[in-house]
Amino acid sequence: MAVLNKSLVPRNSKAVCLLLTAASGFMATTIGYDGSMMNGLNILPSYTDYFSLTTTTLALNTSAVWLGGCIGGLFYGYVVDAIGRKNGMFLAAAFTTFSAILQAASQNIAMFVIARIFIGFGTSASGVAGSTYLAETLPHNWRAWGLGIYYDFWYIGGLLSAGITYGTAQMESTWAWRLPSAMQGFFSILCILILPFIPESPRWLIHRDRHEEAIEAISLAYSDGDHEDPIVLAQYKEIVDTLKFEVESGETLSMVQMMKSKGARKRTLLNVSVAVISMLSGNNIISYYLGTMLDNAGITDSTTQLQINIILNAWCLVICLSGTYLLERVGRKPLAVVSTALLILFIFIIGGLTAAYGTSTNTAGIYGTVAAIFLFQGSYSIAWTPLTMTYPAEVLNFSIRANGMAVNTFFANGIGLLVTFAFPYALTAIGWKTYMINGAWDILELAFVIFFWVETKGKTLEEIDELFDGVKHSDVPDLEAIMNGKADLSNLIVEGEGFDAEPTQISVEPSKKAD
Template identity: 30%
Template sequence: MYQIGNIYIITAIAVIGGGLFGFDISSMSAILGTQQYRCYFNQGPHGPGFDDDPKCSGPRSDVQGGITAAMPGGSFVGALASGFLSDKLGRKRAIQVGAVFWVLGSIIVCASQNIGMLVAGRFINGFSVGICSAQVPVYVSELAPPSKRGRVVGAQQWAITWGILIMFYISYGCSYIDGAKAFRIPWGLQMLPAVLLFIGLLFLPESPRWLAKHDRWEEAHEVLALVHAKGDKSAPFVTLELGEIRSMVEFEQQNNDVSYFELVKPKMINRLHIGIFTQIWSQLTGMNVMMYYITYVFGMAGLSGDTNLIASSIQYVINVGMTIFALVFIDRWGRRGPLLVGSTLMATWLFANAGLMATYGSPAPPGGVDNVAEESWQISGAPARAVIACTYLFVASFAPTWGPVSWIYPPELFPLRVRGKAVSVTTASNWIFNFALSYFVPPAFVNIQWKVYIIFGVFCTAMTIHVFFMFPETSGKTLEEVEEMFLEGVPAWKTHVDYHKTRRAEHGEIDSEKAAAFRHESPVRTETAEAAKV
C-alpha cells in the first residue's frame, strides 16, 4: 500500500487523535449552558421529567462534575492500556483502536436518554482519548527529525485547539434548534474525525523505532529513508539515525526488562517523575477548567445567553492563534523556557482575577446568576471586563507554552524499550488530574467562589520553581542523546537547546564522521556501545 513520507502530512493525519479531545471539551462547554440541555437532564425543582420550563437548572453541580469527569476518567484507563496496545500492535494500530472506541462512545452519547447513559458514552469516548493522547506524541516523535520534533508533536495541541473551536461553533449553531436535537447533532457529528483518522492511518508508515524493536530492520530503514531523505537509504542522516537506533536496541536487548517496574528503577525514576509532573502541572494550571466551565466564569462577569457564548468562543480563537507561535518557534525556544515563562504569566493573571473578584465582586443571589447555581459569585462594570481580559491573557499564555510542551516533552524523556509504557503512565496522570478537577470545579465555584483562582495561581507558582530545578532541556537532541544526558546526570539548569547543530546534521552539511563528533561521543555512549557488543 502507498505510504506517505512527508512528516507534516503524517502529523496532520495523526494529530486528529488530539482533535478528538478538543471536540469533547467544547461539545460540553458550549452545551451545558443551553436551555435544551438543562431541561433534558434537569434535576432541579421541575425534574427529572425533562420539561421545558424556563426555570430548568440542569444537573446538580456535583452531578455535572461527574458528567464532565467521565471523559477524563475513561482517558485515565485508556492511557494506561495504551502502553500495552502500543508495544504489542504498534503505534499506528493502537491509535486506530482508539478511533474505533471514539465512534462507539459518540454513538452512545448521541443517543443518551438519561444521565447514566451520557456518563457511559463519555467514559468510552475518554478511553479513546486516553489511547490517542498517549500514543500520538510517541508515534510522531519517533518519526520526526530532532529539529522538527517539537513542531510536529506540538501539532497535537494545535489539533486540540481546532477541535475545541470547530465543535464550539457547531454546538453554538445547533443551540438554536429546539429540543434534544440541539445537543444530539453535535454529539453525533463528533464521530466523523475518528473515521477520517482511522482511514488516514492506513496510508502512514509505522514508527521506525517500534519496527527496529521488533527486529524488522529493513522496514525501519525504509521508513527512515522515506521520511528523512525522500527514499534515499544511503543519506548520511538516515545512516546515522539507523546506527543510533541499532546501538540502542542492541543494548536494550541485553537488558530486556521492560515491565512497568522498570520505570521505578534508580536510573529511570527521575525522568518518570519529570514526565508525570509535566502532565500533572499542565492540568493544575487550570486551563482545561477554563475550557470546560468558561460559560460559568463569564456568567459571573454578567454575560448571559448569546453574549456569553460568543465571548467564550473568543478564547478558543485565541487558543488556536497563539498555539501557532509554538509550532513555528518551539524547537528554537526549547522546552524549559516556554514552561517557565508560561507558568509565571499564568500565575499573574490568576492572582489578578482573584484580586478583582475579591475586591469588586459579591455573592450571587439565591440560585446563582441566570438560574445557574455554579455562578455563585458576581462582578460587574469595569472590573468584570478586566476579569474577562485576564482570562483571555491566561489562555494566550498557556497556548504557546504549557499547551504544546506538555505533549512534546514526555516522549522525549524515555529510551525506546520503555517509551510506550512510560508515556502511557505520564498521560494517565494527566487524565486522573483532569478527572479530579472536572469533578471539583463546579462545587468549588459554589463553595469557595473566587478563591478557586488563588488555588490555581499557587500551583502555577510552584510549577515554575519545580521546572527550573528539575526539568532539563531536550530540544535539538536525538532521542538517543536525551538518554545520554540523563545517564550523565547533567543538572537541569545547565542544559540548553542544540537546534542549529542538529539542523546541520540532518541536512548533510557534515559527513558521518563529523556527525558522530556532533553527537559528542561521551563515556556513557561509549560504555553503552561496548555493552551492546558483549
C-alpha cells in the same frame, strides 16, 4: 500486523511528515472538541433541562470522560508496544467513533455517563499511541513542530465545537446537544483514512527485528525514500545501537522499567510533571466551566457566553501555534518558565477582579475579568499546549516510552477527574478564592520547572539519552551536525539486519540534504 504498503505512501518526505502530523493531530482534535463541547453543552438549556442537572450530575457528566482516560492509561501502553503504534492508533480511533455515536444517542444520565467514560478511554488511548508514534517517526528537526501542532489541534477541535454548539443552540429539540456529540467521532474517521498512507514507527520496527521496513520508514521521513542517504544510515545506526544497548542492559517494555534506574526515575518524574502541570494550572476551570466563571464575573447571558467561548478558542489556537514555533528556537524549559510565571500573574488578577466586580454592574470591571481570562489562557497555550505531548515523549527512552505515555495519560486523566468534579463545588462554595488557591499551587509548579527540567531541543531521541545516562549509546555523530555538514561520515559502519548481525562498512558521499 499491518505491513507498510509502499505503493500508498508518498515518496516525498514533507508530505509524509505532514500526513504523520495530521493523523495524530486529528485524534487530538477530538480531545479539544470534547472540552469545548462540554463547555457549550453546560451553557445550553436544552441539555441541562433534558437531564435535569444538579451541581453533582453536572460535574459527573463532565468529569466522566477522565475516568475513562484513567482506565486507558492503565494498560494501553502495553497494547501500543504489542501491536504497533499505527495499529494502536486505529483501534483507539475506531473505539472513539463508536463512543461518540453512543453519546449522541443517550437517553438518560447513566447512558450519557457510560458514553463519556468510553470517549475518555478512546481519547486517552489515542494520546498514548499518537504521541509515541509521532515522537518515534518524525525527523528530529520536525519533532517539536509535529508534537507541538499535535496538541495544538486541541484548539482546532475546541473552535469547531464552540461554533457548532453556538449554531445548534437555536434548535428547540435535543439535537441541540446530540448533533455536537455525534460530530465528535468525525475526526477519528479522518485519522483512520490517513493511516494507510504513512509508515510505522522505525524504532518499533527495529525492536521487532523488521529492519528493512525500518530503513524504508526512516528514508520516507528523511530523504524522499532514498535508502542510501547518509542521514538515513546514521539515524538507522543510532537507533539500532541504542535499542541494542537497552536490550543488552536488560531493559524491558514494562511499567516496572520506569523505576529501575536513576535515569529512568528522573525521566518518569519529568514525564509526570507535565501531566500534573498541564491539568492543575487553572486552565481546566476555564476549559470546562467557562459558563460558571462568566456567571461569577457578572456575564450571565448564554448567547454572550457562547460567543466568548468561540473567540477564546480562536485566540488560544493562534497563541499555541506561536508557542510551537518558539519551542525549537527558545527551547522547552525557558518557554515553560515564562508561561508558568504569566499564569501565576493572571490567575491572581482573575481572582481579584472576580472578587471586586463579580456581583457588581461595573461594565469595565466585568470585561476586565474577561480580558484576564483571555490573557491567562493565552499564557497557558503558548507553552503548555505544545509541551503537553512534546516534552514527555522526548524525555522517555524507547523501553519506557509507550508505557510512560500511558502513565502520563493516567495522571492527566486522574487529575482531570479530580479538578473537573471538584471545581463546580469550589466555585459555588468559595468563588474567587478558588483562583487564589490555584495561583499558589502554580508557584510550586514554576519552581519545579526551574530546578528540575532539562533542555531537549535540537537532539534526536537517542541523543537525549546522554542528558539522563551521562553517555550516548551510539558512536554516530549527532544528526544536527550531519545535517549541517559538520560531521565526517567516511567511516560510518552500519549493522546488517538484526541485532546480532555482523557490522558492515558503508561508503557514503556527503548528502545535499546535510548541507
